[in-house]
Structures are given as structure tokens and as C-alpha cells.
Amino acid sequence: MMKRYYPLILLTLVSMLMFACGGPEEKKKEFFEKGKALYEKEDYVKARLELKNAIQIDPKFADAYYMLGMVELKSKNPKNAYGFLNKAVDLDPKHLDAQIQIGRLLLAANAIDKAREKVEWILKTAPDNLEGLFLQGLLLLTEKKTDEAKSLFQSLLEKKMTKPELYIVLSSIYLQENNKEEAENLLSRGLQANPDSVSLHAIIVRYYFQEKKYDKAMELQKKIIALDPEKIEHQFTLASILWEADQKKEADDLIQKLLSSDPPVEENYIKAARFSVGRKKPEAVEEMIQSGIIRLPQSFKLHMMLSELYANKKDPDKAISLLKKCLAFEQDPAHPEILKTQNALANLYMMKGDIEKADQYAGSVLKENPKDIDAHFTKGKIYLSKNQGGNAIPEFRAIVTEQPDLIQGYLLLAQAHAMNEEIELAADTLKNALKINPRSQDALTALARLHVMKKDLTEAEAVWKKLVEYYPNDPKVQAGYGDLLLANQKATEAEKAYLAINGSAQDNL
Structure with missing residues (x-):
């Protein structure tokens, strides 16, 4: 009798599971919405994972590719962003937000003709799209058509566009015209329209700082700290303003407060030391870094910073002694910080003229990471110092292969070819460098x-x-x-x- 009911029971269970878990469409939307929410919270690593999950369910999900492009933009990976945004418009050519972001990337890459084509397409498709019109204004600025750009930006204000970037760009035009009053008024209007915009506050702080209106700069910088308390850079900006306003004790007190945090924060010591260079005596900077090392005894970065200070004081032996201690901090010979330390030691031995030791450390790095740029630089320079251009060539060629936009690699490769009496190859190498810049x-x-x-x-x-x-x-x-x-x-x-x-x-x- 029970057998008769098995199919019905099974169907009921399957239906329950489907309703409980949701179908693919619901899952896709859930991943997408979570990705968007994480993007808004600036958690780009997790946002990327959620959006990729959405794409796994639906490989033709244009909005998810667009959001991945935005994540990559915020993560400062423009090449990846360009790829994802193009995928979005391949799937949905009318995806205006993606088309606009592609236009901005083309403009940033100085691909003016392609950017112009993109702007024309956007405005033909949506003539009143404010973001498209703003992009057109940026294009006009790039083409040095400042008056046309200015008129366009002003018209966008009249159309009630209030994005912070509009106020920033238009105020910069007024400043170029030396119309400081109009620029300041415009930035104040922008702040009223965007009271929570950190970027707009930061631009106005910079303006007041340059104009030596330190009280106003301090007031706004404190607002930035209140808006974005997690970013420690804002505190150091306030310290800089205090210092320039001749409130040095207040600046020192602020920095000491940051350094006394419990537990200690490595980045605070690094930023404090950079702040102090040029403002305080080298001995005070050295003491500050040493105090950081006492609290963070296995900090590679603080040891590296102190070694650079010793090297700048022409004391390579002290710098070498300090860095050798770092080699015991990690057992893994391929650990990135160990490789950085060995590269630094190689450079210090080069400074001392001890080519054999420099070669030994550079060789150790390349054994663990054959593509390490710094180690190839060191090896190549060692061969050049020995007048062995032929041996230097593969070292510098490895550099330009790994980093084809690095001009210094081409310069040294050309030098190696010239030393090897390969003048035409040297000339061709320099011409390749000039294609880049x-x-x-x-x-x-x-x-x-x-x-x-x-x-x-x-x-x-x-x-x-x-x-x-x-x-x-x-x-x-x-x-x-x-x-x-x-x-x-x-x-x-x-x-x-x-x-x-x-x-x-x-x-x-």
C-alpha cells in the first residue's frame, strides 16, 4: 500500500527542496545582489567572488560582468576592468553604464579617436544621458577645447547633475583661469550637494592648504576623518596641515597617539616615519623606526625602512647587519619578504663594491623566482660592471619580457648591446622604448x-x-x-x- 504513495512523497520532497533552495534564477540574483552590496561596502575581494558565482550560473549575465568591471576599476586593475566591461556590452550592446565606463578607460589610455567614437555612439543612443554628456566634456578637455568643456559642464549643473566629479573638474577649469573666487564658490556648492563625499572634501582641503588657509583646511579634514574613520591616511593629512600651520606640537601629539595604539600597527610607524623625513632630524626618524621595531620585532617593512635610512647615511655595513636579521624571520626561502630582503642585500653589497656577495644574493633570489625583476637588474648591472655585455643581455631581456612598459629595462638592454658592439640592436631597443614613451x-x-x-x-x-x-x-x-x-x-x-x-x-x- 505504501509503495503507491512513494512517487507522491518523492515529488513533494523535491518540490520542498526547490522552494527551500530557490531555482537558478533566484540564486543568480542573490549572488548578484550580495556582490553589489559588498561593492558598496568597498569589500572588493568578496564582491568579486559573489559576482563570479552569479556568472557561473548564467554566463550571459551582462549586469554581473559590468559590476565585475567596476570592482576591477576600484581595485585599480584597468586592464581586467576593460575586459569585463567589453564582455558586458558584447552581451548587451545597449548597456549604457558599461559603454560609458569603457569610454572613460579609453580616454584614460589616451585612445582619443576610440573614445570619441564611443561618446558619439552613447549620445546618439541616449542624447540626454548626463553621464554620457559628462564624458563628452572630459573628451573636450583632453582635446584642449576648454571653453566648450566649460560650457558643457555648466549646462550639466543647470540640468541638476550633482556628482562630486563635476564640481571638481569645473572648479579646476576656474583655477586654471585664476578665477579662485568662482572655484571656491563652486566647491562649496558641491559640498552642499554632496555632504558625505570624501573626495570632494579632500579637493577642497587641498585647495585651502595651497592657499595657506590652514584653519579651513583643518576643519574640513576633521570632517573627512569623521566620514571615513577607518583610513589612517586622513589622520596623517591632518598632521601635515597642523605642521604647516606651525602647530607642530599638536601634529606630534597626533602622531604619537597613532603610534601608541594597542596592538601596534605597522603601517602607522611607516607613515609616521615618512611624515617625519624632511621635517625632523634623521636621528629622530631613526629613533621612531627603532621604537616600532621594538614593538614589532619581526616587521620586514620596518627593518627595510631603517636599512634604507642607514644606506642614505652612507653606512651600508649597518644596513646589511640589520637586514641579515630578517632572513631568520621566515623559514620559506621563496617567501616574498625574504626575496625582497635578499634583493636589498644584493644592492647594498653592490654599493660597497662587493660584486661577489651581490651576485650570490641575486642568484639566490632567481633560484626561487626566475622572473624576479630586481634580481635580473642586479645580475645585469654586475655583468655591465665586468664589461660583459653579452652576459648582461639575457638579464635585461628578461626584464623587458616581464615588464614591457619599463623604460629602464630597455635603456640597460641597449647599453648591453652597445657594449657587445651590436649597435643596430641597441638602436632598435631604444626605438622600442620610444614607442612606449x-x-x-x-x-x-x-x-x-x-x-x-x-x-x-x-x-x-x-x-x-x-x-x-x-x-x-x-x-x-x-x-x-x-x-x-x-x-x-x-x-x-x-x-x-x-x-x-x-x-x-x-x-x-
Whole structure:
């Protein structure tokens, strides 16, 4: 008899479980809403996990990809953000928020033509979209069409747009026009519209600080601390204002209060030491870091900071002795802090001229992490010091492979090629550096000198002309150009370059 009821009982249980757990659609929405809530709380690690859970349920969930893009933006990962935002618009081309954020990223990357296309598409799709119009204003600013941008931003205010960034950007235009009164009025209006905006408060604090209106700066900085009490940086900003207002005792008292926290906070000591450098005697900074080490005896960062202080005082032996203690803090030879310590020791031994010890420490790092940039730099510089350009080449090539935007890697790779009498390869390497930064003074100077080595003074002059165009007020650039022109038997033009040195020096006063 009971067997007859088994299917009914089973169906009832399944139905109960479905209602209890919710279907995929409900789960997807739950993950998404939790991700959004965590994003608002600035817990980006957990937000990322929740949003990815939503996408696992629905791989075509455009809103979740958009929010992942926003998480990556807040986490300062623009490349990842760009990927997620593009996925959102692939799935939903009319996702305006994602399209606008892509436009902002293109603008930040200086991809002006693509940003303009994006703005045109957004405003064609939604002509009255305020965020799209704001993006158009940013584009106009980038194109140096300041008057048009200013008019557009003013019209957005009339349309009741109140985002903090609008007040910040428009006030910066007024400040460029030296219209301080209008800028200050606008920022005050912005504060009334956004009383809880930390970023807007911070901009106004900076303005008052620059204008030496320290009382007003202090008052607003205290409001920032009340709005965002967890961020310790705000306390140190207040200390800076107090110090500049000649309230040094109050600044010291504030810092001492931060340092006396229980339990001790490593970051407080680091920030306090950085605050004190240039404001206090080196002995006082040293004493502050040492007091931090007493309370946090296994702090890699504080030991590293104190070792840098000793190195700057030209006492590498004291710095080395301190860092060697750090090597006992962790048993794992591949621990990131151990590798940093070994790299620092390698640099200190290089400073002492002990190449063998420097090589030993750099080698230990590369054994644990073959892609470590700092260790490759050290090894490469060691080979250069031994006049072994051929051995240095793979070290610097490893650097530019790992960090293709690092100009210094290309400069040293070019130097290694030149030392190895591979002048054309050296020139090609410098040209690659100039693709990354066409105005790199070091890369242009090195390329001009390579042309001189090749006895191609015409090409060298053409490169140096760019240097003069980019850096007309640099006396060294003018002097180098004069020397080159003189070598090229252009005495009259050389004299003009030399005469320009006096004007450059005067401009730098």
C-alpha cells in the first residue's frame, strides 16, 4: 500500500527542496545582489567572488560582468576592468553604464579617436544621458577645447547633475583661469550637494592648504576623518596641515597617539616615519623606526625602512647587519619578504663594491623566482660592471619580457648591446622604448649618442632636435645640442644653443 504513495512523497520532497533552495534564477540574483552590496561596502575581494558565482550560473549575465568591471576599476586593475566591461556590452550592446565606463578607460589610455567614437555612439543612443554628456566634456578637455568643456559642464549643473566629479573638474577649469573666487564658490556648492563625499572634501582641503588657509583646511579634514574613520591616511593629512600651520606640537601629539595604539600597527610607524623625513632630524626618524621595531620585532617593512635610512647615511655595513636579521624571520626561502630582503642585500653589497656577495644574493633570489625583476637588474648591472655585455643581455631581456612598459629595462638592454658592439640592436631597443614613451629624455639622449658612435651626425642632430623641442628649458639638453652642432661644424647654430642655456637656467629660478 505504501509503495503507491512513494512517487507522491518523492515529488513533494523535491518540490520542498526547490522552494527551500530557490531555482537558478533566484540564486543568480542573490549572488548578484550580495556582490553589489559588498561593492558598496568597498569589500572588493568578496564582491568579486559573489559576482563570479552569479556568472557561473548564467554566463550571459551582462549586469554581473559590468559590476565585475567596476570592482576591477576600484581595485585599480584597468586592464581586467576593460575586459569585463567589453564582455558586458558584447552581451548587451545597449548597456549604457558599461559603454560609458569603457569610454572613460579609453580616454584614460589616451585612445582619443576610440573614445570619441564611443561618446558619439552613447549620445546618439541616449542624447540626454548626463553621464554620457559628462564624458563628452572630459573628451573636450583632453582635446584642449576648454571653453566648450566649460560650457558643457555648466549646462550639466543647470540640468541638476550633482556628482562630486563635476564640481571638481569645473572648479579646476576656474583655477586654471585664476578665477579662485568662482572655484571656491563652486566647491562649496558641491559640498552642499554632496555632504558625505570624501573626495570632494579632500579637493577642497587641498585647495585651502595651497592657499595657506590652514584653519579651513583643518576643519574640513576633521570632517573627512569623521566620514571615513577607518583610513589612517586622513589622520596623517591632518598632521601635515597642523605642521604647516606651525602647530607642530599638536601634529606630534597626533602622531604619537597613532603610534601608541594597542596592538601596534605597522603601517602607522611607516607613515609616521615618512611624515617625519624632511621635517625632523634623521636621528629622530631613526629613533621612531627603532621604537616600532621594538614593538614589532619581526616587521620586514620596518627593518627595510631603517636599512634604507642607514644606506642614505652612507653606512651600508649597518644596513646589511640589520637586514641579515630578517632572513631568520621566515623559514620559506621563496617567501616574498625574504626575496625582497635578499634583493636589498644584493644592492647594498653592490654599493660597497662587493660584486661577489651581490651576485650570490641575486642568484639566490632567481633560484626561487626566475622572473624576479630586481634580481635580473642586479645580475645585469654586475655583468655591465665586468664589461660583459653579452652576459648582461639575457638579464635585461628578461626584464623587458616581464615588464614591457619599463623604460629602464630597455635603456640597460641597449647599453648591453652597445657594449657587445651590436649597435643596430641597441638602436632598435631604444626605438622600442620610444614607442612606449616618445618623450623619454633618457631614451632620446642614448639614441642620439648611438648615432654619434656610428658617426651619423645628421641622425644624431635630428634626435637631439626632438629633445630641444620637448625640453627647451633644460640647460643640459641645450648644452648637448650645442656640442653636437659644433661637432657637425655648425658654429652659428651651436652658439644659439649655448646662449639659450642662460635663459633656461634663468627660467628654472
